[in-house]
Amino acid sequence: MNPKPQTQPQPATAADLEPIYFARPSAQYRALRHEIDGALQRVLDGHVYILGKEVERFEADFAAYVGAAHAIGVANGTDALHLALRALEIGAGHEVIVPAHTAVPTAAAIEMSGAAPKFVDITADRYGLDPALVERAIGPRTRAIMPVHLYGHPADLGPLLEIARRRGLKLIEDCAQAHGARWRDRRVGAIGDIGCFSLYPTKNLGAIGDAGIVTTDDAALAQLLRQLRQYGWRTGQLSEIAGFNSRLDELQAAILNVKLGHLDAGNARRRAIAERYLEAFGNLPMALPHVEPDCEAVYHLFVVRTPQRDALKAHLQGLGVIAGIHYPVPCHHHPAYRGRFGDVRLPVTETVVGEILSLPMYPELTDAQVGRVIDAVRGFFAR
Numbered sequence: 001m002n003p004k005p006q007t008q009p010q011p012a013t014a015a016d017l018e019p020i021y022f023a024r025p026s027a028q029y030r031a032l033r034h035e036i037d038g039a040l041q042r043v044l045d046g047h048v049y050i051l052g053k054e055v056e057r058f059e060a061d062f063a064a065y066v067g068a069a070h071a072i073g074v075a076n077g078t079d080a081l082h083l084a085l086r087a088l089e090i091g092a093g094h095e096v097i098v099p100a101h102t103a104v105p106t107a108a109a110i111e112m113s114g115a116a117p118k119f120v121d122i123t124a125d126r127y128g129l130d131p132a133l134v135e136r137a138i139g140p141r142t143r144a145i146m147p148v149h150l151y152g153h154p155a156d157l158g159p160l161l162e163i164a165r166r167r168g169l170k171l172i173e174d175c176a177q178a179h180g181a182r183w184r185d186r187r188v189g190a191i192g193d194i195g196c197f198s199l200y201p202t203k204n205l206g207a208i209g210d211a212g213i214v215t216t217d218d219a220a221l222a223q224l225l226r227q228l229r230q231y232g233w234r235t236g237q238l239s240e241i242a243g244f245n246s247r248l249d250e251l252q253a254a255i256l257n258v259k260l261g262h263l264d265a266g267n268a269r270r271r272a273i274a275e276r277y278l279e280a281f282g283n284l285p286m287a288l289p290h291v292e293p294d295c296e297a298v299y300h301l302f303v304v305r306t307p308q309r310d311a312l313k314a315h316l317q318g319l320g321v322i323a324g325i326h327y328p329v330p331c332h333h334h335p336a337y338r339g340r341f342g343d344v345r346l347p348v349t350e351t352v353v354g355e356i357l358s359l360p361m362y363p364e365l366t367d368a369q370v371g372r373v374i375d376a377v378r379g380f381f382a383r
Helices: 025-031 033-044 053-066 077-087 105-113 131-137 157-167 219-228 250-260 263-281 309-318 347-352 367-381
Strands: 070-074 095-099 116-120 142-145 170-174 194-198 212-216 302-305 356-359
Touching (some): 033 250, 053 070, 053 212, 053 250, 070 077, 077 105, 077 170, 077 194, 077 212, 077 219, 095 105, 105 116, 131 157, 142 157, 212 219, 263 302
Parallel strands (some): 095 116, 170 194
Antiparallel strands (some): 070 212, 194 212, 302 356
16 A cells, blocks of 8 residues: 655745734835835926925825815924924923823923923723823813824724813824724814824835824914924015924825825725734733724734733744834833823833733735734744
């Protein structure tokens, strides 16, 4: 009797061995190379490289996309927040309520304005400001609430808006991770007094360099923001107010004009990847992202939570799956801020930061790569 032929293992391909990163902005450039290269060449062949037609087009199209009356392109997301605060006349002697569980630029922008961040704890399900604690944190110096739509999920805007209106405060949306996300059928950035977006390369809508944009329905605020971003100029080169240099350049705007047309498709792909993760990890002992029924998330990051975070991260890295931590140190524990704003104790934030892990999430991930991530995570808990 002839023995059955043995199946020979297939050699690993380059794709099988290539590390899978939690974000990979170069993958989007490769996917859109022809369009982006053409847009860049159009700018290079022109005669205006700062605040020209590409910026005007992007501002108009982004405002329409978000559902705001105005959009003002600026140099980066930190400047977007800073100039928003300046336009609202928030500065020295004022406080802005903000989570400590966010990227440090959120707090840095408040300090740039001359105001002080008032750090408030988060809820453990959506990682955003806890409205009950916000209400208690309001004091005589409070001028604004700055919720962060973290990881691509809208913050708990209903009660925050009610508090802001009742207490006479401004609400500034930090939308750096939530391009296209919806709250009650409205896109974030068009809900509060001002919306602020980073367009950093890793974002859902990212430039190939620094860029940012501010959105508002208030025409007077929009005009003031346009002055603030360029030395206080309104007509000609006459500084009517003290301003700054925070201009969106034509090259980045041209890239963003290309990418804006692909944003919804990219967000849909992120949701499809998230659905695979949610289904595959549903029976594992770790907390998964939760989406509120009145929200549409865009999964800038897919963040899980487990007390075994460090061991899981090391296990994944050993298999070529490079996870991230967003963010390992809350703002109030950074040396620059520690102890400067009173005795800040945020128990939920301080627990969460030791357990969170960002799994690979970007539209260009292949189905095979998503499968590798799933197998690697499940393999850790099957040991």
